[in-house]
Amino acid sequence: MTNGKDSCAGQTQQTSMLKNSHPLSHVKKVIGVVSGKGGVGKSLVTSLLAIHAQRKGFHSAILDADITGPSIPKAFGLHEKLKPTPFGLYPVKTKTGISVMSLNLLLTNETDPVIWRGPVITSTATQFWTDVIWGDVDYMFVDMPPGTGDIALTMFQSLPLSGIVIVASPQELVGMIVEKALNMATIMEIPVLGLVENMSYFQCSDCGKRINVFGKSHIDAIAEKFSIKNVAKIPLDSALATACDEGMIELFNGDWLQKLFNSFEALPDREED
Numbered sequence: 001m002t003n004g005k006d007s008c009a010g011q012t013q014q015t016s017m018l019k020n021s022h023p024l025s026h027v028k029k030v031i032g033v034v035s036g037k038g039g040v041g042k043s044l045v046t047s048l049l050a051i052h053a054q055r056k057g058f059h060s061a062i063l064d065a066d067i068t069g070p071s072i073p074k075a076f077g078l079h080e081k082l083k084p085t086p087f088g089l090y091p092v093k094t095k096t097g098i099s100v101m102s103l104n105l106l107l108t109n110e111t112d113p114v115i116w117r118g119p120v121i122t123s124t125a126t127q128f129w130t131d132v133i134w135g136d137v138d139y140m141f142v143d144m145p146p147g148t149g150d151i152a153l154t155m156f157q158s159l160p161l162s163g164i165v166i167v168a169s170p171q172e173l174v175g176m177i178v179e180k181a182l183n184m185a186t187i188m189e190i191p192v193l194g195l196v197e198n199m200s201y202f203q204c205s206d207c208g209k210r211i212n213v214f215g216k217s218h219i220d221a222i223a224e225k226f227s228i229k230n231v232a233k234i235p236l237d238s239a240l241a242t243a244c245d246e247g248m249i250e251l252f253n254g255d256w257l258q259k260l261f262n263s264f265e266a267l268p269d270r271e272e273d
């Protein structure tokens with residue numbers, strides 16, 4: 001029986017599974033955006049954080065590791081197809097200069113389903129880190145596979161995450177789903193940088209009153225339970241949904257994630273591979 005931290009087999013394995021990036025990639029901070037399940041706004045939060053970083057003058061990037069549900073290119077209105085060069089694969093740039101890599105940029109037909117088994121999905125997502133020539137990036141945001149299953153676990157172990165942001169809907173914050181994601185991060189010793197409650201409330205455009213569509217918010221209680229300092233709430237906002245649908249997310253107005261993003265600046269830069 002082992003009892004010392006140094007002799008923990010799981011920990012040794014976790015360290016050894018970390019993958020190196022391409023020699024021409026120099027990524028200072030890698031932040032994973034995680035959710036307990038799909039459809040809660042993980043891609044939206046990934047996009048908004050990257051846009052905040054870019055607006056502040058940093059070079060930001062999005063690695064879309066949600067292989068079976070890639071929605072980043074659509075939100076940014078990216079439809080061009082990437083072709084590998086003899087040197088490797090370069091990301092696409094959005095209108096404001098954010099570098100993006102997503103499976104939808106490689107598929108001939110965006111609506112083709114990805115009918116792949118887990119290992120192929122994970123190796124594709126991992127290759128977006130190892131084989132893509134990202135260049136100099138200050139902040140890389142990773143749209144992680146949803147849930148706490150095998151694919152998410154492999155991504156947690158393969159990428160050198162500076163930390164993660166957990167996105168949840170108000171209903172999930174009542175249930176156990178978000179606690180599972182939080183416990184997974186704790187077990188894997190990955191810092192939780194913040195908790196985002198999406199679709200938190202609806203603000204009436206006439207009277208300005210906030211309506212908690214899904215009942216009372218539980219985000220502060222959960223943040224306290226898990227000692228998470230940064231919490232953010234994003235309202236249910238039809239302008240956001242339209243911006244995503246029309247590929248115009250870079251035009252969004254809102255400072256809900258500004259404080260959370262500012263807290264990332266204190267994170268140490270990664271050491272080169």
Ligand SMILES: Nc1ncnc2c1ncn2[C@@H]1O[C@H](COP(=O)(O)OP(=O)(O)O)[C@@H](O)[C@H]1O
Binds near residue numbers: 043045198236237244
């Ligand atoms: N706060 C919000 N207000 C309005 N629509 C939203 C909001 N958050 C997400 N949506 C919409 O809900 C859908 C799912 O969001 P998405 O970020 O793609 O979820 P996930 O990546 O978790 O599956 C998208 O069509 C998005 O535009």
Ligand SMILES: [Mg+2]
Binds near residue numbers: 069
């Ligand atoms: Mg998504």
